[in-house]
Amino acid sequence: MDYIKDLFEFLKIDTTSAKGRGEEGAKFLVDYLKDNGIEAKIIRHKAKNPYVYGEVNVGSKKTLLIYNHYDVQPVEPLEKWNSDPFNPVIKDGKIFARGVGDDKGTLMARLQAIIELLRENKLKVNVKLFYEGEEEIGSPNMEDFLKDYSKMLSADYVLWEGAGKSPEGRPEIVLGVKxxxxxxxxxxxxxxxxxxxxxxxxxxxxxxxxxxxxxxxxxxxxxxxxxxxxxVWLSEEEKKYLRTPDEYLAKAIEQNVPGNSMIKLVEExxxxxxxxxxxxxxxxxxxxxxxxxxxxxxxxxxxxxxxxxxxxxxxxxxxxxxxxxxxxxxxKPYRTSLNSEIARALIRSAKEVYNEDPVVLPNSPGTGPMEMIARYLNVNQIADGVGVDNYSSNIHSFNENILVNDYYKGIEWTKSLLRHLGE
Amino acid sequence: MDYIKDLFEFLKIDTTSAKGRGEEGAKFLVDYLKDNGIEAKIIRHKAKNPYVYGEVNVGSKKTLLIYNHYDVQPVEPLEKWNSDPFNPVIKDGKIFARGVGDDKGTLMARLQAIIELLRENKLKVNVKLFYEGEEEIGSPNMEDFLKDYSKMLSADYVLWEGAGKSPEGRPEIVLGVKxxxxxxxxxxxxxxxxxxxxxxxxxxxxxxxxxxxxxxxxxxxxxxxxxxxxxVWLSEEEKKYLRTPDEYLAKAIEQNVPGNSMIKLVEExxxxxxxxxxxxxxxxxxxxxxxxxxxxxxxxxxxxxxxxxxxxxxxxxxxxxxxxxxxxxxxKPYRTSLNSEIARALIRSAKEVYNEDPVVLPNSPGTGPMEMIARYLNVNQIADGVGVDNYSSNIHSFNENILVNDYYKGIEWTKSLLRHLGE
The missing domain is CATH 3.30.70.360 (Alpha-Beta Plaits)
Incomplete structure (x- = not known):
């Protein structure tokens, strides 16, 4: 398996859901899964861009559901791109292509890690792969899908689409949403x-x-x-993982910020x-x-x-x-406990791969459908992390990019996470 | 002199200043003044529609300056009119035409009164007539005109464009502006x-x-x-003239109003x-x-x-x-004293003509250029009244109208006012 070559094949496919494209991307994925020994199928349900579902049952008592999306945002204005958004290139240690940061890069890094573990017979936790093709148009059919396919998707833990690096360059883990x-x-x-x-x-x-x-x-x-x-105010332990210096947030919003702004951002x-x-x-x-x-x-x-x-x-x-x-x-807001298996496994694996403490957000300052997922799938450990993007990835914008190195780290982090979850 | 026939001739002329029309109206006026023995001229100055100025010097020590405007608002939407806005008709005791309420009716009623008094040799106060053709487009050249023609326009009293009847049908006098x-x-x-x-x-x-x-x-x-x-809060005497029942104001604004709302409206x-x-x-x-x-x-x-x-x-x-x-x-706000000669003369003449107490507003709740006039002309008695319109006159709107009877009352009120000022 050539990590980068396979990723590039995927990135070359225009899966702009806002333009009704995506079918070809779904087909690529289901073939890629099957070619690599993973049971997979396309499920259309009510969606225009179908869902792709894959499953690896290694006989473990525990199952991890991994969610990603294969669709991308429109590339316009095209003239602002330094290279063709659907013809990935590597320059200055970065991969440039539409979707490489959100969410194709993370999808493939995680998938390639699973394929490797499978081949090496080191996968100790069951894995379900759930790929959506309508995330960038607001997931209009997701709730109905979750309702009707709750049994198929049931799991002990859910890993969401990917959180990459924090503003100061540390790995970021998110355990909930507002x-x-x-x-x-x-x-x-x-x-x-x-x-x-x-x-x-x-x-x-x-x-x-x-x-x-x-x-x-x-x-x-x-x-x-x-x-x-x-x-539920943050515990002292939760606050410890939120030591992002105020200056990074001040820079992000171009305003002065109060002290402990990372804690405020998450907690209030x-x-x-x-x-x-x-x-x-x-x-x-x-x-x-x-x-x-x-x-x-x-x-x-x-x-x-x-x-x-x-x-x-x-x-x-x-x-x-x-x-x-x-x-x-x-x-509704949602928060997975810092003491949950998935949180502990994410933190330990992040430290292992990056040699530094991750930033752990008990919940994102933003909003997402985690509570809906928890409700329909009857799961209480949902987290995000193991992403390959960073704060300069220009997600949804032109010259979208990730560091080549972060792609490899993403593969490593996935492998480490799956090892810890399987213990 | 045929009051209504002459008024109709004037109303037939389209003097829509917003459409650049008005010249013909000015010419009509200056001819009408001259034909009736009043010295008159057209003064262009910086205005597109010229000023018309007339003067009657009867050798009195006192001079009244009367301001009106001959221009009108656009008539659109034309399809809402029941008759041609520039072809006046009388129906149900009302005259319908553009400008009859604002301000051609008042202009002509006052002017015909003066012409009659002149003929009868009963005019005992000097009169200056000052007609503008750009009021409906915001009097853009008025301040410059006042500056340059302050001497010509100097007077002891100024009578502004006209205040007709109050919501409850009493004659209205306004002594200032906010x-x-x-x-x-x-x-x-x-x-x-x-x-x-x-x-x-x-x-x-x-x-x-x-x-x-x-x-x-x-x-x-x-x-x-x-x-x-x-x-300067209102005196008890000033408040006495503001007994308009709250219900009239509530109806006008389609909201509940507090008690003493006419007083509040003027004073606060x-x-x-x-x-x-x-x-x-x-x-x-x-x-x-x-x-x-x-x-x-x-x-x-x-x-x-x-x-x-x-x-x-x-x-x-x-x-x-x-x-x-x-x-x-x-x-700046402006207020003429209730004890001024012009206020007393307006109140007495209103009672004489209408057989009831007028409503007297020490100042309008709205704003106008009275202070500017006072400053340039060095006059301290400026008032409004002697108008022929009422609260149903549809000024600036379609089917603009006045009561035929109010037109005659306007002539009477002017004559009575001039008598009292000349005493």
Whole structure:
């Protein structure tokens, strides 16, 4: 097996799901699995780009499900690329190609590690491979698939699509996600008014300002009653793995950051204004008392906050009956214990391969469908790691790349992880 | 002189200043003045539609300057009109035509009254007639004109374009205007951020919310220090003329109103959100920490608040150096005393003609250039009244109309006013 040659064959296939491409990528994968002695099949279900499913049963009591996706983001603007995105090249120790960072590189590094272990007869844990072709268009059919194929996909641990290196270059492990509650608050009056009516007319924009001021204080604390009741604050041990220096985060967001910002980023739930609108927003001036004001808010929730409970608290808290509350999204948070087998195995294997402590996020600051997976597959150990990308990989952008060295490290990390899980 | 026939001739002329029309209207006026024995001329100065100026010197010690405008708003959408806007008709006791309410009707009613008094040798006060042709496009050349023609226009009293009937059908007199300070507050950060950075990133939208909350409380009180220091609150006598029932105002704005709303409307300065914007304002949801937030605010100011002083207080009060303050407009408030000769004459003549107490607004809740006129013409009695329109006149809209009866009343009111001023 030629690691890089095989990876390049895969990278050459245009699997841009937003353009309806992907079939050829699925076919490549199922053939690659079969050619390397792994039972595999294509499952279409409701998806346009089919799922690819492979299974290696070595008779272990434990099974690891590995999820990756073979589809990629559109490459446009093409003129910004220094090389053809579907003709991978190596330059300055890096591989450049669409998808090499997200998610084809990680998919292949993990797969090649499994094939090697199989050949060497060293695989001590059952492995299920689950490849999606619609991740970059928002996984519109995933929930239905999980529902209908929960038995096939059942496992003791799930390894998600891949987390590569942290901003400071350490291996990164992610054990969960934040949840989300996305709401829009709207207030209307019968009509726009001349602003001379200011002394006697309600202005919905002012009413929203007062309401928002009661939702969150200037330090970022959310003021909805009971909001923090179910928050599971990080343990000292969890915090130890979050020593990323503040300067890396300050650089990432191009703003000053508070102290312990990596811990804050992971631990704190938030209420964020995504957008606000009322009245005249064009050039110069127009005087008006607007008849409509709305704000879009996302709450990033941490374990064990429940978006439905937070929504109920919010509804009770908003005393103005004229405020309309529209819910645009709701995702539960999820966290796998630092003491779980998969977390321990990921940490030990990362140390072994990289010779340094990994950064371990008890949950990502972002949101993902981990809770949904846990629910449908009835599994309580879901983690991410063993990725080949880094913070300069230009994922979703032009000149997407990974370090050649990180690709080999990805193979090593997978092998080490599977050894530790099999112990 | 046939009142209505002459009015109709004037109404037939399309003087839509926004479409560059008006010249013909000015010519009609200067001819009408001359034909009726009034010295008159066209003055172009910097305006596209020229000014028309007329003068009647009866040897009085006192001079009244009467301002009106001959231009009109565009008539579109034409299909909403029940008759040709430039072919006046009388139906159900009303005259329908563009400009009959704003401002050709009032112009002609006043002028015909003067012509009659002249013929009857009963005019006891000098009169200057000053007609503009660019009012409906914002009087872009007026200030320069006032500057250069201040001597020609000098007077003891100024009667502005016309205030017709109040919502409850009583004659309305307006003795001043509110001032205005229009500012835009903007805050920027280097870039939009993924909203997962909520726990550590500043969000300019939140910063604006906190700032706005410090500018005005939920009862409408402005919280900028010294904001109310120079407010001249209404006297009991001034309040007596403001007994318009709350229900009329509630109907006008289609909202509930507080008690004494007519008094509040006139007396209270305000801080109003005209528009606010940040981040994602489209359909559905997008999570983002926006990099830009701005709000547009107008402060309606009452005598003797000074917009420049209020701006200075605002700047001192906003402690965040990253808030950019852009000034879009500044107009000083103005108020003529209820005890002035013009106010007394307007009130007495209104009672005489209508047999009921007029509504007298010490200042309009809206803004206008009265202070500028007072400054350039060195006059301290400026008032509005003697208008022929009412609250159903559809000014600036389709089917613009006045009551035929109010047209005759307008002539009577002018005659009565001039008699009282000449005493």
């Amino acid at each position: 949840g989300l509650l996305y709401v829009e608050l709207r207030k209307k009056t019968p009509k726009d008014l001349h602003s001379m009516y200011g002394p006697i007319a309600r202005n919905p924009a002012w009413d929203l300002v007062y309401l928002l001021n009661k939702l969150r204080d200037e330090k970022g604390k959310v003021l909805i009653p009971n909001f923090y009741d179910k928050v 739930p938030t209420c964020n204004i995504d957008g606000i609108y009322s009245g005249y927003t064009g050039e110069g001036s127009k005087t008006v008392i607007p008849s409509l004001a709305f704000v879009k808010l996302d709450f990033r929730l941490v374990p064990n906050q429940d978006p439905q409970e937070i929504l109920s608290s919010l509804k009770r808290y908003i005393s103005d009956p004229e405020i309309e509350i529209i819910v645009h999204g709701s995702v | 001032g205005l300070l229009y500012v835009e507050l903007r805050k920027k950060t280097p870039k939009d951020l993924h909203s997962m950075y909520g726990p550590i990133a500043r969000n300019p939208a939140w910063d604006l919310v906190y700032l706005l909350n410090k500018l005005r409380d939920e009862k409408g009180k402005v919280l900028i220090p010294n904001f109310y220091d120079k407010v 300065p305000t801080c109003n959100i005209d528009g606010i914007y940040s981040g994602y304002t489209g359909e559905g949801s997008k999570t983002v920490i926006p990099s830009l937030a701005f709000v547009k605010l107008d402060f309606r100011l009452v005598p003797n608040q000074d917009p420049q002083e209020i701006l200075s207080s605002l700047k001192r009060y906003i402690s965040d150096p990253e808030i950019e303050i852009i000034v879009h407009g500044s107009v």
